[in-house]
Structure formats: structure tokens, C-alpha cells
Amino acid sequence: ISFPRFIATLWTFSALASCFIIFRLYVRLLTYRRLFLDDALVVAAWITTVATAVMWQVEGPVLYHYSPVFGGQVLPTLEFLDAYLHLQGYMVAWLVLFYSGLWLVKLSFLSFFYTLGGKMRTHRIWWWVVFGFTVAWWFVCIGIIDYRCLINDTSYIMTHCGSTGHIHKDNQIIYISCAGDILTDLLILSVPIFLLWETQLPQRQKLVLLCFFLITVVIMAIALVRVILGVDYSQTMDISWFYFWSSMEMGAAVMVACAASFRQLYITSRNRHLFGR
Template identity: 35%
Template sequence: MESQTLSPTMVPPSVRKSTFLAVIWAGTAIGTLGLAFRLFVRVKYLHRLQFDDFLVSFAWMLLLGTALLWTVIINNFYEIANFLSGKAYLTATFPHSLEQYLHGSLAAWLMFYLVLWTIKINFLLFFRKLGDKVTNYYKIYWWAVLIFTLAAGIVCVGTIQYDCLAVTFEQSTASQGTCAGPKDIKFQDFALKFPAALDIITDALIISMPISMLWRVRMTIKRKLQLGGIFCLVILTIVVAIVRIAIVSSAAGSNANKQVEVTSHFIWHHIEASVAVLVACLASFRTLFAAKERERDAEQREQRERAGRPAGPKARVLWARAKYIQDSLFSTTPTVNGTTKLDSHTSDGMDYPLRSVNGNKSYDTEHTLNGQDQSLTTVPSHRGA
């Protein structure tokens, strides 16, 4: 094949090959450390993995798969990008490189959306368990957000230019003019901004659920701040999405043909996906905090029991019997009004009494923070009790 150059139909790469791979693998390494931390905390303190752990692990596998994909096709990717931007000569490997470039770009697009939406579903399931027993309005809102999020994901996947990417060399050669025309460049701008807007909106809807519920429940300010901080980690993905769209759009706007530069575009894709996985893993800090609180409360209970325990052997036996009778009475006993009073235990192993004041329900949401679904109980308050 004769060596020749092409009139530029693509913006020249703005990121060097070595830098591209370094950023890709750095993001993957951060996600890997986050997943290792999450799994360690879950196994150490919960002694098992739950469904949301497998969801996050699946997202990490997609992230790792994307990094491996770019490592395999990086030479083909830059060969085509340089040739189509008029900076390199046509070589004998062009047909193979072009197919690798197109199919690799398509796979990277798909895995990017799969990572983001897997993490979104993970948070939705987490927040569903968190407020499952709160109000029917919360359930309705949760289902509405879930349906909108799934629909948004389908729309985002539908904006990919399959007619330009899912083709062979011969098909691409025949349609090369149409995929680089003004209408196609305009659609590329739409396919960049509209999915980003859906990404941001869905994240905002997801985070609105626990934040709106958090300040209506009876809980100490310290715990509210802890949970609020964990919930607001989702804001990091929103910030990265805004930065991504701002940088890529700004770079495209500075080009003569308003075309998106592919290397920076895919780098920011991977950065956002890595941050999404990391944020999902950092949410496990709540499990760690809860375990520490459980250990501290257990020590305090033991100290109180030791302080109030009689010294003599006979007195200790009588004290133990009295304690047993007391525990038996309050574990599950019918009340005067026929309402069964149950001890409320959270998945953290700590007791949080649930009371009803003047007929208003007060809920404890921490019962599901580690993924266990415990029933919320409303106990009538009696005067003089």
C-alpha cells in the first residue's frame, strides 16, 4: 500500500500515548484499592458479602476491562487518530488498525455507561433498604427514580454512533464521508452533552432520596452528619461529570470544525468511571464506623454491668436471675393496648429505641446501613412509663 497522508478529518490527539495509558491505569488502580477496602471491611465486620458488593465488583471488572482494552489497542488507536488528523502516513496495517480503533471505541463507550449505571443501581438498592419502612411516598419516589434512571441509561447507550463504529473496514471506507460530515459532528456534540446531562440529573435524583429523609428521622446530629457525608460522596461523580463535559466541550469549541478530540474525551470517561467505583467503595466507611461504635458500646455496657453487679457469690446469683427475668419480660411482651413491644436492633449491633410521640412516627434508618433489612417498629409511648 502506497504511503500517503489524508486531508484532516479528525482533531489531532492532544494527549501523548504514554500519558493516556498512565492516566487509564492510575484510575484503575484507585478503583482497585477502593474495592479491596470495601471487601475487607465487609468480610471483617459483616463476615459475608452482599448483593451490592457483587454489583460494585462487576463495575470494577468493567473498569479493569476498559484499561486492558486500551492497552491492547493503543497503538492502533493512535495510528488511526494520527492518520485521520493528517499527522501520519497510511500504512499496510491501516485496515486492521481501523477496525480495532472503531470496535475498541465502541466497546469503551458501552463499558463506560455500564460502569456508571451499575454504580447508580448499587446506590438505588442501598437507599431502598435504608428507607424501605419509612413512608409509602418514599417507595413511590424510589420507583420513579429507578425507572427514570434505567430509561436514561438506555437513552445514553442509544446515542452511540453504531453506524460509524460497529462496521468493518469496507463499510467504514464507504461511509467515511458521512461519519465526518457537519451533521455527524453536530450529532457528536449532542451525544456528548445530552448523556452527560442525564448522568448528572440521575445522580442528583438518587442523592435527593436519603438527604430528604435524613433530616426527618430521630437521630443524633453526629450520626446525621456522618451519614450525610457518606451520601454526599455521590456529589463527587456529579462534579467530575461537569468538569468532563466542560473540558471536552471547550476543546471542541476551539477547533475549526467543532469536533471532539478523542483522546481527552476517553481519558475523562475513564476518570469519571474510576471515581464512580471509588465513591461506591468509600460508602463502606459507614460499616467501619458502626463496628467501632458497637465495640465501644459493648465495652461501656460491660463496665456498667460490672459496676452494678453484687460482690458476693450468692448475691451475684440472685442478680443474674433478676436480670434474666427482666430481659425475658422486655424481649417480647404484649402491652395493655394490645401492641407488641419489640426490641429494635440495628444491623450495627446497637440498640436504638423507636418511640411514637403524640401519635407521630419516628423512624430509625440505621437498621439497613450495612445491608441488612430489619423491620422498623413503632412503640406507643405511655405516660409515666
């Protein structure tokens, strides 16, 4: 994918996420006259999305210029090594922001789902299990980043980071982080489904709520596409393609987290119409 198309898509998703955030905050303030922890977490995730967009706007041209070297089609030059030393900090920061943004959205969902269960003991126990696993996997994803080949001197990078074994290791890290991303999404989704199963709501209302919860499948689908299309186990990953889908996943996650605000606004407007408030 070309850099102009990449940066245009990145800013489009960032702009859409910004609109969704503004709408979410408007609905929350309109409905409750205050904001909650889940709102703060989504806003923090949105900040990471915008921050990564700014980073790519500044450093993206350099990365794209040397993408053939990253892909193994061209041998590295001294000029590339100097540029890579400059890029190292940005790449590490982007990876940390990427995982943090995704996990802040997950924690936002969990924060919201915590309040739904009231004092149901089984719900609270399962919520804490999912919360602990989700936070633990966040640290795993950040901890398994290959820092040695991202922040190191050129001699180490040239000696150790281009071998076939290291390529396999890097791709394994991507597979593991993607699996954890999807698994935590499924576990988080199980919290409201478990709650709906236990409550005595009308069937139609249960189906409506379930459909809203299942919107998170969009995030899982993008995560799968990011790995399936961007990573070949036997080859160095296409960095531009991988970062392209990763950025889309970040923006989509923020928008999905705000999607429930549309239904909330509808209910609020309907109640005001019915009761004259």
C-alpha cells in the same frame, strides 16, 4: 495528553479502585458476615473498569497513532481505514462498558438506599420513580451511540461520518449522555436526602450522613470536566482527552461507591471497643 501518561493514569485509578473494592468487601464481611446486592453491583462496575483498562493497554497505541486523523488535522489514508475497521469493535465495546460501569454504580447506590427507608411508603414510591428513570436513561445512553459510524464499511464512514452536521450530532450525543449522567446522580442523591428529611435523627448525625452522600458530587464534577474540556460543539472531539476523563470518572465512581466503608469500619471498631466484641 500523551499515551504513557494516559495509560499510567488509567492503571492508577484501576489499582486504587481495586484497593477500595477489597477494603469494601473486607468491611462488609467483617460487619455482616455476608455480601449484599449493592456489593455485587459495585464489583461488576469494578470489573468493567479493569476490562476497559486492558482494552486501552492493548489498542491504545493504535488509537493514539491515528488521533490526528480522528481530530481532523490529517486526511485519512488506506492504512488508517484498515486500522479503523479493527478498532471499531473495541470502541463500541468500550462505550458500552463505560456506560454500564457508571450505571452499575448508580444501581449499587439505589440498592443500598432502598434498605434505608424501611417501610416508608413515600420513600419507596420515590425510590421506584428514580430507579425507573435511571434504568431508562442507561438504555438511552447505550441506544444513542452512533453505531452507524462505529460499525460500518469504510465507504459509508468516508461519505457520512466526517461532515460538519455529523460532528454536531456526535457532540450532541455526548452532551445528552452527560446531562443524563448528572441528572440521574442528582435524582439518586435525592433519595437519601428525602429520607434524612423525614427521619428523627439528631442534627449532627444527619449532617455526617449528608456529607457522605454528597461525595457523589465528585463523579458529577468529573463528568462535567469530561464534556467541558473535551468537547467543542463545532469541532471533532479530542478522543484521547475525552477517553482520559471518562476512564477517570469510571474509577472515581467505584471508589466513591466504596467510601462509606471507611465510616462503617470506624463504627464497627468503636462498638467492639465499647462492648468488648
